[in-house]
Amino acid sequence: xxxxxxxxxxxxxxxxxxxxxxxxxxxxxxxxxxxxxxxxxxxxxxxxxxxxxxxxxxxxxxxxxxxxxxxxxxxxxxxxxxxxxxxxxxxxxxxxxxxxxxxxxxxxxxxxxxxxxxxxxxxxxxxxxxxxxxxxxxxxxxxxxxxxxxxxxxxxxxxxxxxxxxxxxxxxxxxxxxxxxxxxxxxxxxxxxxxxxxxxxxxxxxxxxxxxxxxxxxxxxxxxxxxxxxxxxxxxxxxxxxxxxxxxxxxxxxxxxxxxxxxxxxxxxxxxxxxxxxxxxxxxxxxxxxxxxxxxxxxxxxxxxxxxxxxxxxxxxxxxxxxxxxxxxxxxxxxxxxxxxxxxxxxx
Amino acid sequence: xxxxxxxxxxxxxxxxxxxxxxxxxxxxxxxxxxxxxxxxxxxxxxxxxxxxxxxxxxxxxxxxxxxxxxxxxxxxxxxxxxxxxxxxxxxxxxxxxxxxxxxxxxxxxxxxxxxxxxxxxxxxxxxxxxxxxxxxxxxxxxxxxxxxxxxxxxxxxxxxxxxxxxxxxxxxxxxxxxxxxxxxxxxxxxxxxxxxxxxxxxxxxxxxxxxxxxxxxxxxxxxxxxxxxxxxxxxxxxxxxxxxxxxxxxxxxxxxxxxxxxxxxxxxxxxxxxxxxxxxxxxxxxxxxxxxxxxxxxxxxxxxxxxxxxxxxxxxxxxxxxxxxxxxxxxxxxxxxxxxxxxxxxxx
Numbered sequence: 214x215x216x217x218x219x220x221x222x223x224x225x226x227x228x229x230x231x232x233x234x235x236x237x238x239x240x241x242x243x244x245x246x247x248x249x250x251x252x253x254x255x256x257x258x259x260x261x262x263x264x265x266x267x268x269x270x271x272x273x274x275x276x277x278x279x280x281x282x283x284x285x286x287x288x289x290x291x292x293x294x295x296x297x298x299x300x301x302x303x304x305x306x307x308x309x310x311x312x313x314x315x316x317x318x319x320x321x322x323x324x325x326x327x328x329x330x331x332x333x334x335x336x337x338x339x340x341x342x343x344x345x346x347x348x349x350x351x352x353x354x355x356x357x358x359x360x361x362x363x364x365x366x367x368x369x370x371x372x373x374x375x376x377x378x379x380x381x382x383x384x385x386x387x388x389x390x391x392x393x394x395x396x397x398x399x400x401x402x403x404x405x406x407x408x409x410x411x412x413x414x415x416x417x418x419x420x421x422x423x424x425x426x427x428x429x430x431x432x433x434x435x436x437x438x439x440x441x442x443x444x445x446x447x448x449x450x451x452x453x454x455x456x457x458x459x460x461x462x463x464x465x466x467x468x469x470x471x472x473x474x475x476x477x478x479x480x481x482x483x484x485x486x487x488x489x490x491x492x493x494x495x496x497x498x499x500x501x502x503x504x505x506x507x508x509x510x511x512x513x514x515x516x517x518x519x520x521x522x523x524x525x526x527x528x529x530x531x532x533x534x535x536x537x538x539x540x541x542x543x544x545x546x547x548x549x550x551x552x553x554x555x556x557x558x559x560x561x
Numbered sequence: 562x563x564x565x566x567x568x569x570x571x572x573x574x575x576x577x578x579x580x581x582x583x584x585x586x587x588x589x590x591x592x593x594x595x596x597x598x599x600x601x602x603x604x605x606x607x608x609x610x611x612x613x614x615x616x617x618x619x620x621x622x623x624x625x626x627x628x629x630x631x632x633x634x635x636x637x638x639x640x641x642x643x644x645x646x647x648x649x650x651x652x653x654x655x656x657x658x659x660x661x662x663x664x665x666x667x668x669x670x671x672x673x674x675x676x677x678x679x680x681x682x683x684x685x686x687x688x689x690x691x692x693x694x695x696x697x698x699x700x701x702x703x704x705x706x707x708x709x710x711x712x713x714x715x716x717x718x719x720x721x722x723x724x725x726x727x728x729x730x731x732x733x734x735x736x737x738x739x740x741x742x743x744x745x746x747x748x749x750x751x752x753x754x755x756x757x758x759x760x761x762x763x764x765x766x767x768x769x770x771x772x773x774x775x776x777x778x779x780x781x782x783x784x785x786x787x788x789x790x791x792x793x794x795x796x797x798x799x800x801x802x803x804x805x806x807x808x809x810x811x812x813x814x815x816x817x818x819x820x821x822x823x824x825x826x827x828x829x830x831x832x833x834x835x836x837x838x839x840x841x842x843x844x845x846x847x848x849x850x851x852x853x854x855x856x857x858x859x860x861x862x863x864x865x866x867x868x869x870x871x872x873x874x875x876x877x878x879x880x881x882x883x884x885x886x887x888x889x890x891x892x893x894x895x896x897x898x899x900x901x902x903x904x905x906x907x908x909x
Contacts, residue, residue, distance in 0.1 A: 240590045242590055243588050243589040243591065244588050245589070247674075248663055249671065250754055253757060258714075267764065268791060270794070272817055273845045277717065279714070283712065284753075315596055315637065319597060323595075347690075348661050348760070350758075353712050363625060366627070366629030366631055369625065369626075386630070410698075411632070412698040412699075416614060416616060446617055469617035469619060504620075
């Protein structure tokens with residue numbers, strides 16, 4: 214038994230040392246990977262007729278009673294724990310609206326995304342699908358949720374995410390004919406594939422999403438939380454609810470903010486907000502960014518750790534769309550985040 | 562350059578050798594992991610009024626024109642490529658109805674699932690979410706799809722998946738009060754979590770699902786396809802459409818079958834169907850199983866490789882529910898599949 218335990222330790226140390234020393238050709242070495250669901254609530258539906266459902270053609274009919282207790286508003290989380298952890302805390306990645314955790318996986322043109330980047334750097338990464346999206350499932354409407362979701366056309370994000378030049382005609386189904394902003398780094402040859410990542414989204418589920426993210430934080434934190442776009446609101450509000458557990462916040466183009474009256478709760482939380490290119494010339498982004506900066510100023514005015522704002526073009530990183538984790542220079546942007554985290558003493 | 566290339570090779574060989582020798586404590590060593598979407602089609606919606614949508618509270622309203630071209634019926638696929646591949650071909654895992662690729666990830670009570678098992682064995686695994694489920698997204702109804710989906714109560718699968726004894730009252734929200742079938746291996750303490758994995762499902766999307774799986778096979782095969790429940794139909798039909806690409810089929814309690822008139826197309830395909838416990842005493846499963854066996858008999862009668870049927874209780878593996886990849890003895894069942902694949906010369 215002792216020899217066996219010793220051998221296990223020798224193996225573990227030798228393997229990790231070798232993996233580290235051979236980093237150039239290193240496979241992704243994980244101690245563990247897996248998934249779980251967290252949060253949610255039960256809702257009872259009643260007064261509906263029973264149905265017979267043939268789930269599979271030629272199958273055997275099953276009686277389905279739509280009355281009963283439903284599980285709703287849970288959230289899916291997938292995790293990757295590196296064999297050699299160098300991030301001092303787990304890194305939680307929360308995607309933006311109409312999307313899922315796929316945001317951080319391979320880019321739409323098939324390159325490595327931020328998930329692989331941070332796992333390879335040695336961060337234990339928890340990548341989730343917000344409530345009602347992807348593997349989190351969604352609740353029936355109007356029986357449980359009052360409203361229907363919003364669906365996006367293939368064209369919709371093209372200008373709204375600052376890939377194409379504003380004005381009709383920027384989008385074209387042929388990438389060669391897309392009118393992109395000058396120097397734009399979004400891999401337009403993968404735009405069609407990007408639209409396959411888009412899922413229906415509600416605008417009425419924020420409270421449920423925040424509840425599930427809070428449950429996640431209670432389960433796996435202390436941690437660092439990295440959010441994108443719509444999740445700006447979620448990251449800030451959950452950090453305000455759990456300032457002892459969210460030890461740093463990376464806000465990638467937050468589209469929403471926290472609760473202004475209690476902004477001071479974040480005064481000791483290291484926060485960085487990162488913005489890409491073409492903000493000033495856009496019809497909506499100057500105001501979206503101003504909203505974010507105004508909220509961070511409230512935090513700053515409370516004293517403590519002053520939130521930082523990074524305009525990528527000002528540090529020489531140019532051409533980034535709203536989907537900077539997908540852009541051609543996505544790993545350059547990831548390196549900016551990595552360096553900031555190192556500067557906050559969150560990496561060993 | 563030569564020294565560098567040599568060093569890379571030394572590192573690769575040494576790392577893999579060490580990982581193999583230290584298998585007991587081995588991290589999961591991946592050459593790559595990532596995801597993509599495949600398949601789908603474009604649909605045009607017209608004649609609807611434009612809306613203003615505030616996506617995030619306090620955000621800037623965006624004009625959303627619901628008219629236009631939508632991407633629908635694509636499919637999400639996540640892949641894990643081991644550093645040391647021992648499976649001769651990629652292994653594709655297709656989940657059952659109302660579920661997603663989560664089926665093969667961690668069990669509902671937090672143990673390792675079949676995804677980790679087969680990746681650790683050295684199989685390149687492609688785990689997907691069928692069209693309309695999970696990260697594949699879904700299309701609006703009734704504008705694009707005619708019908709609404711089916712939602713399942715928490716109680717519904719408890720008897721239908723042969724966890725609980727038939728008859729009202731078997732399910733209880735308290736695991737201690739659940740009336741399970743004698744010796745049942747489903748981890749009932751995780752049943753609540755299992756219900757969080759359930760997503761809405763349509764009964765009208767089979768053709769779209771088959772099209773997407775066929776596109777996946779065209780992209781990554783030759784391969785082995787492992788299917789569960791509803792995907793029995795999909796695995797068999799796609800294999801019939803691509804007998805040159807689907808080199809072996811593992812049918813885990815298939816709930817649907819292939820196209821009978823062209824069953825002979827599968828005569829050279831190694832096929833095994835695996836059934837769990839409590840089949841005979843169930844109200845639906847004797848017929849579901851008989852349907853599967855009858856189809857496999859059609860294949861067998863065409864000559865060639867005779868499909869095999871494994872009744873787990875007959876080989877001493879007892880207590881399995883329909884969710885055998887979640888059951889307490891899930892890795893024992895996985896080992897039955899692994900051994901069968903080895904016997905077919907698909908493992909090195």
